[in-house]
Amino acid sequence: xxATLVMGTACILAAVLPFVGSEYVLSFxxxxxxxxxxxxxxxLIGGYAGYTHFGQVxxxxxxxxxxxxxxxxxxxxxxxxxxxxxxGALLALPLGGAMLRVKGPFFAIGMFGMxxxxxxxxxxxxxxxxxxxxxxxxxxxxxxxxYFTLAAIxxxxxxxxxxxxxxRLGLQLLAIREDETAADALGVRTTRLKIGAFVxxxxxxxxxxxxYATYLSFIDPxxxxxxxxxxxxxxxxxxxxxxxxxxxxxxxxxxSVVNELLWSRFPEIYLxxxxxxxxxxxxxxxxxxxxxxxxxxxxxxxxxxxxxxxxASRPRIxxxxxxxx
Amino acid sequence: xxxxEMEMVAPAATREAGRxxxxxxxxxxxxxxxxGGLVALNDVSLEVERxxxxxxxxxxxxxxxxxxxxxxxxxxxxxxxxxxxxxxxxRASPAEICRGGxxxxxQISRLFGEMTVLENLVAIAHGASDPEAxxxxxxxxxxxxxxxxxxxWGSELSYGQRKLVEIARALMLRPTVMLLDEPFAGxxxxxxxxxxxxxxVLRRRGLTLFFxxxxxxxxxxxxxxxxxLAQGEVIASGPADAVRTDPKVKEAYF
Ligand SMILES: Nc1ncnc2c1ncn2[C@@H]1O[C@H](COP(=O)(O)OP(=O)(O)O)[C@@H](O)[C@H]1O
Ligand SMILES: [Mg+2]
Numbered sequence: 068x069x070a071t072l073v074m075g076t077a078c079i080l081a082a083v084l085p086f087v088g089s090e091y092v093l094s095f096x097x098x099x100x101x102x103x104x105x106x107x108x109x110x111l112i113g114g115y116a117g118y119t120h121f122g123q124v125x126x127x128x129x130x131x132x133x134x135x136x137x138x139x140x141x142x143x144x145x146x147x148x149x150x151x152x153x154x155g156a157l158l159a160l161p162l163g164g165a166m167l168r169v170k171g172p173f174f175a176i177g178m179f180g181m182x183x184x185x186x187x188x189x190x191x192x193x194x195x196x197x198x199x200x201x202x203x204x205x206x207x208x209x210x211x212x213x214y215f216t217l218a219a220i221x222x223x224x225x226x227x228x229x230x231x232x233x234x235r236l237g238l239q240l241l242a243i244r245e246d247e248t249a250a251d252a253l254g255v256r257t258t259r260l261k262i263g264a265f266v267x268x269x270x271x272x273x274x275x276x277x278x279y280a281t282y283l284s285f286i287d288p289x290x291x292x293x294x295x296x297x298x299x300x301x302x303x304x305x306x307x308x309x310x311x312x313x314x315x316x317x318x319x320x321x322x323s324v325v326n327e328l329l330w331s332r333f334p335e336i337y338l339x340x341x342x343x344x345x346x347x348x349x350x351x352x353x354x355x356x357x358x359x360x361x362x363x364x365x366x367x368x369x370x371x372x373x374x375x376x377x378x379a380s381r382p383r384i385x386x387x388x389x390x391x392x
Numbered sequence: 393x394x395x396x397e398m399e400m401v402a403p404a405a406t407r408e409a410g411r412x413x414x415x416x417x418x419x420x421x422x423x424x425x426x427x428g429g430l431v432a433l434n435d436v437s438l439e440v441e442r443x444x445x446x447x448x449x450x451x452x453x454x455x456x457x458x459x460x461x462x463x464x465x466x467x468x469x470x471x472x473x474x475x476x477x478x479x480x481x482x483r484a485s486p487a488e489i490c491r492g493g494x495x496x497x498x499q500i501s502r503l504f505g506e507m508t509v510l511e512n513l514v515a516i517a518h519g520a521s522d523p524e525a526x527x528x529x530x531x532x533x534x535x536x537x538x539x540x541x542x543x544x545w546g547s548e549l550s551y552g553q554r555k556l557v558e559i560a561r562a563l564m565l566r567p568t569v570m571l572l573d574e575p576f577a578g579x580x581x582x583x584x585x586x587x588x589x590x591x592x593v594l595r596r597r598g599l600t601l602f603f604x605x606x607x608x609x610x611x612x613x614x615x616x617x618x619x620x621l622a623q624g625e626v627i628a629s630g631p632a633d634a635v636r637t638d639p640k641v642k643e644a645y646f
Contacts, residue, residue, distance in 0.1 A: 238507065239516075251485070251486045252465070253490055255487060372511065375511060378523055
């Protein structure tokens with residue numbers, strides 16, 4: 068209930084912002100949406116299924132290039148974004164089939180390598196991608212539709228995660244994270260679930276990559292495949308809480324605000340300060356802010372995965388007739 | 393026993409037996425397994441009769457857990473075959489074997505730590521709606537007298553509580569055979585007896601129980617048939633009383 072109220076207020080704020088906000092506020096918000104989309108996508112495979120990896124930026128970058136090339140060829144930016152989302156999924160399908168066999172550091176680092184491979188393709192195929200020069204696009208005249216598209220993707224991912232968190236599918240992904248061998252032995256179809264989660268986790272990054280290229284009206288390999296994008300996304304999810312509904316959102320908000328404040332005041336040491344903040348959080352609450360609060364069971368924190376508990380707390384007419392009265 | 397209790401643990405369907413070799417619900421034939429140079433299992437064959445309580449005993453390192461892991465599909469044998477209800481499941485995946493009616497617990501607890509007890513049970517339910525799965529989970533927790541643990545995190549539970557919750561979790565899928573790897577190890581006799589009572593109720597409802605233990609007392613007390621493993625080989629099989637007095641067993645075990 069409280070969560071619904073907060074979300075509703077946030078949505079109304081987001082809706083009026085492009086009409087009243089300054090240029091600066093708008094660009095800050097666009098960045099925010101991009102990171103919400105990336106963090107929630109990464110949360111699906113890294114947080115829920117437990118397959119953390121350092122290569123999500125590959126989908127962002129491939130999406131950015133797919134979209135940029137399509138816009139260059141005259142397609143509308145919205146069509147380009149849809150195609151870019153698809154390109155993310157199409158790249159993730161064979162990758163997932165091949166790489167999700169290996170667990171732990173091999174998958175995590177292997178995906179990092181994949182992002183570097185994609186980056187060198189973008190650099191190398193310069194007759195298509197213009198190499199390091201990058202692709203310049205015609206700027207869109209009105210940024211509002213772009214803003215709302217990004218906002219819708221961000222909101223959609225939050226809602227999707229909320230649905231997942233309250234479903235058995237979500238529990239099965241968590242079971243893979245907790246103990247894949249046991250999950251498998253107990254009949255959970257682990258292979259198709261983790262590949263599915265991986266493919267879904269690549270769609271929004273692809274689409275958002277294209278939208279970001281539209282926003283900048285430019286893309287080059289450094290921007291598209293920036294390791295900073297990857298690290299910031301992961302830090303946000305870690306900070307907020309992996310495998311939770313509101314963790315990524317809290318992580319994105321906290322890190323973005325802190326980054327913004329530090330960046331303007333201490334530009335030269337801001338990365339170091341962010342690093343120290345993350346270090347403290349990881350040491351004191353290794354499972355992130357949201358999980359930390361959930362385990363304390365404070366009454367004002369919404370209970371994680373509440374729908375099952377609500378079901379369990381219903382009076383059970385068949386089994387316990389006494390309690391039904 | 394009420395009709396509902398009956399429904400709770402009775403197998404979803406009684407399957408036809410006898411297509412493959414072997415007469416039991418579970419038939420293990422000529423299994424061999426090496427880990428590098430170490431022979432963990434050497435030509436192990438045994439039958440588990442439908443509705444029986446069958447035990448495997450043997451000293452530490454005799455290959456008991458390896459045998460269970462092969463039956464459950466977690467390990468691949470080098471040689472031999474496993475039949476479940478007459479169907480060859482030697483190459484089947486653990487998930488397939490589980491869906492074919494084999495429930496299992498682990499020697500070392502494998503509860504999902506960052507999930508509540510209720511979630512541990514509901515997560516693996518399939519072919520049922522959420523309310524049905526929750527209902528069944530609550531019934532099983534009631535049955536094993538651990539309903540009060542419902543909202544505890546898996547990682548919070550004591551050793552004995554884990555054993556009980558693992559049994560409840562394995563029962564979620566209405567297995568026809570339960571593989572229990574040392575369910576009595578390291579817990580106090582009172583809790584041991586409670587588990588024995590629960591298992592007895594389950595058996596009366598038609599569940600086949602196949603378990604490992606090195607706790608001789610319980611195995612000889614409740615098992616119809618006992619197989620004795622030593623250094624990867626079955627050295628004796630038969631009714632508990634016969635096995636108890638078998639000279640080869642005495643030599644290997646005492
Ligand atoms: N994954 C493995 N890799 C190597 N050796 C193993 C492995 N699993 C079991 N073993 C060895 O196989 C033998 C049988 O082990 P196990 O089946 O666990 O015995 P038990 O359950 O009867 O105590 C032991 O010597 C053990 O060290
Ligand atoms: Mg063992």
